[in-house]
Amino acid sequence: MLAAILACSSAACAGLPDPNADPLLVAQRHLRQSRQWLAAACDLLGRGDRHAIDGYYVACEEAWNAAWTCPGSAEIFPEAGELYADALAGFLEAARQHDRLTSAGVWVGTRSKPILVPLQPRALPIDASGIASVEPQAQVDDRRVSRRHVRSGFGLPVVVRVVAAGDETERQSLAATAVLRFPVPGNETRLQKFVGPAARDHAAAVLDLANPVEIAAVRIGPVRSDLAADLTAPLLDVLAAKPSTTSIQGFIQPFGRGDTQPRLELLEPHQPGRIPVVFIHGLASDEGTWFDMINELRSWPVFHSTFEPWVYHYPTGAGFMQASAALRRQLNARVREFDPSGTDPALRNMVLVGHSMGGLHAKLQVVDPGDALWNAICTVPFDQLRLRPKVRTFLQQGYFFEPVPFVNRVVFIATPHQGSILASLGVGRLASLAVRPPATNKAVHDEVVRLNPGAFRPEYERATPTTIDLLEPKSSLLHAIEGLRVPCWVTCHSIVGNGHHSLTGGRDDCVVSVASAHTPFAVSEIQVPATHTKVHHHPAAVLELKRILVQHLAEIRR
Numbered sequence: 001m002l003a004a005i006l007a008c009s010s011a012a013c014a015g016l017p018d019p020n021a022d023p024l025l026v027a028q029r030h031l032r033q034s035r036q037w038l039a040a041a042c043d044l045l046g047r048g049d050r051h052a053i054d055g056y057y058v059a060c061e062e063a064w065n066a067a068w069t070c071p072g073s074a075e076i077f078p079e080a081g082e083l084y085a086d087a088l089a090g091f092l093e094a095a096r097q098h099d100r101l102t103s104a105g106v107w108v109g110t111r112s113k114p115i116l117v118p119l120q121p122r123a124l125p126i127d128a129s130g131i132a133s134v135e136p137q138a139q140v141d142d143r144r145v146s147r148r149h150v151r152s153g154f155g156l157p158v159v160v161r162v163v164a165a166g167d168e169t170e171r172q173s174l175a176a177t178a179v180l181r182f183p184v185p186g187n188e189t190r191l192q193k194f195v196g197p198a199a200r201d202h203a204a205a206v207l208d209l210a211n212p213v214e215i216a217a218v219r220i221g222p223v224r225s226d227l228a229a230d231l232t233a234p235l236l237d238v239l240a241a242k243p244s245t246t247s248i249q250g251f252i253q254p255f256g257r258g259d260t261q262p263r264l265e266l267l268e269p270h271q272p273g274r275i276p277v278v279f280i281h282g283l284a285s286d287e288g289t290w291f292d293m294i295n296e297l298r299s300w301p302v303f304h305s306t307f308e309p310w311v312y313h314y315p316t317g318a319g320f321m322q323a324s325a326a327l328r329r330q331l332n333a334r335v336r337e338f339d340p341s342g343t344d345p346a347l348r349n350m351v352l353v354g355h356s357m358g359g360l361h362a363k364l365q366v367v368d369p370g371d372a373l374w375n376a377i378c379t380v381p382f383d384q385l386r387l388r389p390k391v392r393t394f395l396q397q398g399y400f401f402e403p404v405p406f407v408n409r410v411v412f413i414a415t416p417h418q419g420s421i422l423a424s425l426g427v428g429r430l431a432s433l434a435v436r437p438p439a440t441n442k443a444v445h446d447e448v449v450r451l452n453p454g455a456f457r458p459e460y461e462r463a464t465p466t467t468i469d470l471l472e473p474k475s476s477l478l479h480a481i482e483g484l485r486v487p488c489w490v491t492c493h494s495i496v497g498n499g500h501h502s503l504t505g506g507r508d509d510c511v512v513s514v515a516s517a518h519t520p521f522a523v524s525e526i527q528v529p530a531t532h533t534k535v536h537h538h539p540a541a542v543l544e545l546k547r548i549l550v551q552h553l554a555e556i557r558r
Contacts, residue, residue: 027069027076030185034062034083038090045094053094057108057117057180059087061205065185067154071223081154085228088156088180092136103128106207117180123211124174125271126162134178134209135159139236144288146537148233149299153226154218155179159237160209162269170265171241173234176209177227179218213304231299235291238267242288262314262326267294270338274308275346277549280327282356282414283467287311289355289536296542303546306553307351310334312361319441320357320470320477321373321398324364329397331365331404349556351409353545355536356512357467359415360481365404367484374399376480377460386451391444403487409552410486411545413495414509414535417482418516419473473516486521491555493548494518494525497535509535524548 041055063084070076095101100108101119105128109115119128136158141148150157155177162172182205212229219225264278265287277297279290290311297303312330314323331350339347354362374382382400385392445464449456459465459476470478486492496517497509507514511532518525530538 023069024073024076027066027073027080030062030066030069031076031079031083034059034066034080034087037062038083038087041087041090041094045090045097048097050094050098053091053098053100053106054108056087056091056094057205060084060091060180061182063087064180064182067220068185071221071225077220077223077225081225084154084180085156088178089136091180092134092156092158092178096133096136101134103131117205117207119207119209121160121176121209123214124160124176124209125269126160126174130163130269131209132161132163134176135161135173135237136178138230139233140240142236142239142291144239145232145235145292145295147295149229149231149295151212151216151226151229151231153228154220155210155228157212157228157230157233158209159233161237165269170263171238172266172268173237174268175212175229175231175234177212177215177229179208179210179227181206181208213301232295234268235295235298239288239291242286262312262323262330264327264330264334265311265313267309267311271308272338272344273346275306275349275351275552276310276334277307277351277353278310278312278331280312280352280354280358280361281314282354282358283471285356287313289533292537293542293545297545300546302550302553307549312358314361319398319464320360320467322441324361325397325401327361328365328401328404331407335406345556348406349409349552350404350407351411351549351552352407353411353413354415355413356415356532357471359410359412360417360470362410362412363415363481363484363486366407366410366486366490368403368487369399369401369480369484371400372480372484373477376457376476377465378456380452380455385448385455387448391448394444395448403490408489408556409491409493409548411493411495411548412517412519412522413541414497414512414517414532415494415519416471416512416516417519418513419475419478420471420511420516421473421513422471422511482519491552492519492522493544494522495535495541495544496525496527497530497532498527499530499534 037055037059041052041059044052044055063080067077067080067084095106100106104116105119106117107114108117121128136156139159158176158178160174160176162174210227212227212231215227217224217226279287279294281287281289294309297309312327314326335347352362352365371382441464449461457476459469465477469475494517496514497512498507498514500508500510502508502513509530509532514527526540526544528535528538528540535541
């Protein structure tokens with residue numbers, strides 16, 4: 001099969017253009033040869049032939065030469081760019097299928113004389129050793145992301161998957177644009193043209209993986225062309241590894257499997273100097289609900305250059321206080337990991353954004369409850385209860401804690417500070433009964449109630465309150481959370497849904513009333529004409545969060 005590749009190269013060489021020929025004719029010849037190479041390489045790839053990569057390589061080179069020969073031609077340049085992108089996609093797919101891609105670059109040529117095409121990340125937050133794979137195929141659309149942010153131009157938008165660091169188990173993906181960069185055409189010898197990439201002593205090209213936000217354009221001769229980009233593709237790649245059914249599984253059977261364990265995730269590697277914006281989802285949901293908003297934010301240059309999104313996943317059917325305690329532990333652990341010396345001010349100015357019940361979790365990260373939360377469930381002081389040391393520590397983490405010191409702004413979105421009437425209705429009761437608490441939690445609850453008869457209030461004595469129980473307007477624990485004061489160094493904002501007329505004549509979002517979503521601790525509040533599950537997707541909510549983040553930057557830079 002390699003003989004066929006070389007024969008094709010020889011046939012192309014036989015018609016080497018005269019350097020004095022019309023550039024348009026020369027470019028058209030390059031295009032014809034690129035199409036021929038591309039067709040041959042596709043045939044080889046379909047048959048599983050490892051030499052397909054060499055055909056794609058030459059198809060890229062011919063398209064590159066066509067673009068450089070007539071960069072200003074409306075007839076040549078668009079077709080050259082399209083052929084180039086198709087050939088480059090095939091080149092990377094062949095490299096993936098035949099394990100030709102390493103951290104050093106892509107191997108082409110024969111087994112006896114392999115040639116390395118060097119790989120150079122450009123303006124990416126990782127070096128070549130951090131690249132697990134390059135995904136050249138377009139990512140499938142996902143209903144959780146409403147639109148794609150793409151830019152037409154030269155090169156091939158790809159997704160770069162990142163090598164997992166430490167105990168990271170979640171996929172991290174980056175947007176990149178692949179450019180297989182060849183020398184400017186016209187300086188090759190006839191021998192170099194004849195032997196092609198399979199027999200050259202050194203690879204003539206370099207594979208660039210460019211950050212399409214930092215590098216927005218390329219220059220081809222006298223022409224400046226936009227660099228092609230798909231800024232949404234990395235989010236779709238991450239979502240592909242997150243089935244949308246996990247939220248219901250996490251509600252009904254919390255902590256039942258590994259994917260329902262609480263975890264604080266980074267969608268891409270942390271970069272020093274970037275301010276984390278932590279998104280916390282609500283009841284019977286998961287972190288995927290935020291990807292639509294994150295998609296809009298990441299296409300905004302201010303967010304891309306200054307902030308980074310973190311998402312908190314937790315089983316919403318589990319004990320509420322347990323999930324909040326897990327978030328506190330993981331926030332502190334991340335900051336210690338990324339900034340052990342405490343010298344990065346960005347990590348000391350974190351922003352939390354919570355939707356629905358996630359807003360209550362956000363509040364519990366920034367308050368000092370004293371004994372208010374404990375008194376809401378128990379009539380006996382904590383230190384007077386009969387408890388095993390391990391159980392005492394477990395309960396203490398949930399009900400007695402200090403505010404996280406590095407969070408100084410919280411955004412509440414459709415947050416039920418005063419609960420939701422739906423929690424008291426039949427559907428809420430059925431949902432609460434459907435939750436199967438973890439065996440460990442049930443054992444702890446049963447033990448402390450048995451050892452301390454009459455010490456607990458009925459709300460807790462019956463069973464560990466579920467998240468549905470917490471959202472009942474009459475919940476004593478909810479009332480205690482509502483009454484906790486937010487410290488003066490934390491600025492709060494509210495985004496409230498009012499897209500529905502309630503039966504009582506007021507406005508709500510079908511789940512949370514406007515009155516319940518209001519908090520006196522917010523310095524700003526806007527109302528959005530949307531229902532509960534759509535509030536954080538609404539353009540007005542995205543615009544308001546952008547305004548809040550701009551204000552956040554201005555205040556911390558004073």
